[in-house]
Structures are given as C-alpha cells and as structure tokens.
Amino acid sequence: MSELSDISTLEDIQVLVDTFYGAIREDALLGPIFNERIGDRWPQHLQKMYSFWQTVLLDQHTYNGRPFPPHARLPVVQLHFDTWLGLWFKIVDDHFAGPVADDAKFRGDRMALLFLSKIEYFRNSGGVSFV
DSSP: OOOOOOOOSHHHHHHHHHHHHHHHHHOTTTHHHHHHHHTTOHHHHHHHHHHHHHHHHHOOOOOOSOSSGGGTTOOOOHHHHHHHHHHHHHHHHHHOOSHHHHHHHHHHHHHHHHHHHHHHHHHHTTSOSOO
16 A cells, blocks of 8 residues: 655645545435535535635635635534534545645634534524624
C-alpha cells in the first residue's frame, strides 16, 4: 500500500469533495436532506465546494460567498453534525495525510460546531439573524 500524500492541489480538493459528497448522498441520515435541498444542482454545488475548500485549505481565494445562510433552516440537530463530521474525518483519513489534511479535519470540526450553534440560535430566535 502506498503512503498517503497531503492535500496540496485543486485536484486533491476535488477528490476530497467528490468522495465526501458521494458518501453524503448515500448516507441514510444525511442523504435525504442533501438530496432534497440540492436536487439536480449537484454539479453547481460541487463546484462551489471545490472553491470553498480551495480557499480554506490551500489559501487560493476562489470562493466568494456566505456559507451559512443556505444552512440556516435545515432540519438538523447534533446527530446530523456528528454523522457529517464522522464521514468528513473518514474521507480525509482514507485519502490524505499531512498538515493540510489535519487542518481539513480541524476546520471541519470547527465548522460543524459553529453551524450547529448558529442553526440553533437562528431556530430559537425566530429566524431573524444570520440570513
């Protein structure tokens, strides 16, 4: 078995994103939520995720946008984020190793914590903030 390399190129980001969202789409808990929301716009969503993670992990600024608003009204709780994060860690660990891969897991963890917190706040405040 060959040693895993770190995330260092757009092609690596594409492997990460494609593999991760392939797993998401098949997941019994997350798949229905993502597939309902994204519908037939998967190619556009994946392109946006390439840009997002390229910006976050490779410091190549190709993403412009606000990542939270599309998530504000999702019907999700802690279990959804735990599942999302478990898949994220597994995909990163299965394909990559190194400081950027570690950063991807760290940032995924922070993002899950932040998004869940904002979703709960948004839900409890009557939906008047963050959007």
